Amino acid sequence: MKERILIANRGEIALRIMEACKDLGIEYVVVYTKEDQDSLHVKLAEKKYRISDYRDMNDLLAVADEVKCTAIHPGYGFLSENYRFARRVVKRERSLIFIGPSWEAIRDLGNKLFLKKLAKNLGIPVIPGTTEPIYNEIEAELKAEELYENLNSQGINNPSLLIKPVAGGGGMGIAEVKDLEELRPTFRKIRAYAKRLFGDEGIIIEAKIPLLQHVEVQILGSKHGEYVHFGTRNCTIQSLSKQKRIEIAPGFNYESKYTFNFKEVEQNIINYSLKLAKYLNYDNAGTWEWLITPEGKYYLMEVNTRIQVENEISAKISFVKNKQINLIKEQIRIAFGEKLGYSQKDIKFKGTSIELRLVAEDTKRGFHPLSGTITKFRWTPQSWLTVRTHVPQDKPYTIPTQFDPNLALAIICGNNFEEAKKKSLEFLNDVIIEGYTPKGEKLITNIEFLKEKINELYKFIET
Amino acid sequence: MKIEYQNLNLILQKFKANPYKIYPVVTPHTGYIREFKIKEGDFVKGPFGKWLEKPGSPLFVLERERNQKIIRAKISGIVQKLRTELLNKFVEAEEIILEIKHPLSQEEIISEILLSALYIIKAPETARYILSPTIASKLEKEGLGKVKVKKGDEILIMAFMKRETPIYFSEEGNFVIYHLYFTPFQLIERDQPLIGFCQEENLPYLQKIIERIKEEWSNS
Known part of the structure; x- marks a missing residue:
């Protein structure tokens, strides 16, 4: 049967999936909502269907049936980590291929407590703390005392604890406790908050890591039990609401001195990530996110069971038998049951790659997102530069307000860190984004913020 | 006051010449149209009842993923x-x-004409809006035309790009909330009217205008 992919996403990721499909000679269909009708992915696609919402499973499946698609690529965001969607795609009467890992893997890894328990059982380091939700404050105090003593005995003096809702996400409702005396009132406050916002009163208590770096491992598994990694990425530079803004691959600075053996740490987090992937028969692209402390301790934080925004910086420095890799193409090939055709020893890493996320936001006012119209978006093409954007360059483009105001990704390559950094600044000084807000004011972007933050790459940040 | 009493005649004439508004009916989602329940020229009813709890007339049947849905007026x-x-x-x-x-009914004409008579807060973005909790509870207690607002009061909350942004009242003077143009939690297009305010001292005059419209409209 002829394969045909429904691209269930928008923006630059839709464009990258389209490109991958073209390269592989596979037909594709795109969907879009009314607000996105001027977007580039709609303009460039031959077959397109208007739907009510990118999150509407019924609409996606109705279009998939109508145009006889055989597979769905969810991209990132929207339904990409929704295991119920993945399950429905493969289990329905007219089943389709879900381009991603199995729905069971999405379900298990998407549950933070389950992941923590599983990791602990496999001997994988996780942030010290509770692995069961706590519902009453006497128990909470006991657990907190236990954790406090435990951290003290590890030589961490006066550790801070974090009180988090089990059901939360994106940093919502997290409170810090510096003194055990504060624990009960804080617990009550967060429990009430959790009930109000998430309908679940469960609370977890964790050690606060005061200084850290955010390093992630890119894993790829196939349906034939093959597993490889594409090294690490450092995603420490984020916005206030913990959204990544600058990423760099590799995840450690090979030219700098660490107080610990960073090569050993990198190898360990890769090995632990692979261990968990193998345990769950993980069979697509996935990202294992780790926290690294200045002492060289590392903790598994979460697993993203989808393609990442920043996947391309890994691809840019990874060469399989001397050919650059494309992770989206690999995702599609694997989902259709193909073998990898190479093993870890065939993968060589060369150079450094940085991704800059250009966003219409006011970084001086709490990263307030801005809508508006882009009238000019120009940059000088370079051999070391790839710009991923859904913003058309030939006509004004109005940023839809329902989605994140991401404008473009700039992917920069260099032979080493210093070169990649220099070229990143060259790009940031060259790129022009002009536009106006609905009120007629000048549109602000985060370019100045990126210029400033580029000097903080590979540094530990306070949390 | 933005409306001169003399201009009212012109405005009323315009509505009298074409007392209709065209509403397109669109599909809420994809699917197959299985049946039309109406034909050209039929008169259909919108939702009615005290709380609009009785559904409008059926228009057509839309089928998706083996579920049929009746789309109503x-x-x-x-x-x-x-x-x-x-x-x-x-x-x-x-x-x-x-x-x-x-x-257009008499009430709707009044609402349309009030648009040019009141101080209006328009939607700054295409987003979802709700009344601020204080305003909502005051309105529930006191009703329209009674709740006073002053500069700096939080009036609305806009849910936009995954964030909630408060909207404050920015005019000097004594205003009351006179008319609501939006439904909470519905997506409102940018520049659509949300709330109309009237200066307290103008209230009697505004009442006069409304009386006049009512009079004119029942005559036609």
Whole structure:
């Protein structure tokens, strides 16, 4: 049967999936909502269907049936980590291929407590703390005392604890406790908050890591039990609401001195990530996110069971038998049951790659997102530069307000860190984004913020 | 006051010449149109009852993923431009299937005319809006035309790009909330009116205008 992919996403990721499909000679269909009708992915696609919402499973499946698609690529965001969607795609009467890992893997890894328990059982380091939700404050105090003593005995003096809702996400409702005396009132406050916002009163208590770096491992598994990694990425530079803004691959600075053996740490987090992937028969692209402390301790934080925004910086420095890799193409090939055709020893890493996320936001006012119209978006093409954007360059483009105001990704390559950094600044000084807000004011972007933050790459940040 | 009493005649004449508003009916989502429940020229009813709890007239049946859904009229009026050629065809979301030519009621005319008479807060962005909790509870207690606001009061909350942004009242003077143009939690297009305010000292004059419209309209 002829394969045909429904691209269930928008923006630059839709464009990258389209490109991958073209390269592989596979037909594709795109969907879009009314607000996105001027977007580039709609303009460039031959077959397109208007739907009510990118999150509407019924609409996606109705279009998939109508145009006889055989597979769905969810991209990132929207339904990409929704295991119920993945399950429905493969289990329905007219089943389709879900381009991603199995729905069971999405379900298990998407549950933070389950992941923590599983990791602990496999001997994988996780942030010290509770692995069961706590519902009453006497128990909470006991657990907190236990954790406090435990951290003290590890030589961490006066550790801070974090009180988090089990059901939360994106940093919502997290409170810090510096003194055990504060624990009960804080617990009550967060429990009430959790009930109000998430309908679940469960609370977890964790050690606060005061200084850290955010390093992630890119894993790829196939349906034939093959597993490889594409090294690490450092995603420490984020916005206030913990959204990544600058990423760099590799995840450690090979030219700098660490107080610990960073090569050993990198190898360990890769090995632990692979261990968990193998345990769950993980069979697509996935990202294992780790926290690294200045002492060289590392903790598994979460697993993203989808393609990442920043996947391309890994691809840019990874060469399989001397050919650059494309992770989206690999995702599609694997989902259709193909073998990898190479093993870890065939993968060589060369150079450094940085991704800059250009966003219409006011970084001086709490990263307030801005809508508006882009009238000019120009940059000088370079051999070391790839710009991923859904913003058309030939006509004004109005940023839809329902989605994140991401404008473009700039992917920069260099032979080493210093070169990649220099070229990143060259790009940031060259790129022009002009536009106006609905009120007629000048549109602000985060370019100045990126210029400033580029000097903080590979540094530990306070949390 | 933005409306001169003399101009009112002109405005009223305009409405009298064409006392209709056209509402397109679009598909809420994709699917197959399985049946038309109406034909061109039929009069359909919007939701009615004390809390609009009784649904509007059925217009057509849309089938998706083996579920059939009856699409109903959201407003009363006459069916026109019915696209019967779409029967048993797959349609996209937001496809216009027909139009309802809605005769404006006295109340709706007043609401339209008040638009130019009141101080209006318009939607700064295409987003979802709710009244701020304080305003909402005051309105519930005191009703429209009674709740006073002053500069700096939080009036609305805009849910936009995954964030909630408060909207404050920015005019000097003594205003009261006079008219609500929006439904909470519904997506409102940018620049659509949300709330109309009237200066306290103008209240009697505004009442006079409304009386006048009522008088004129019942005569026609």
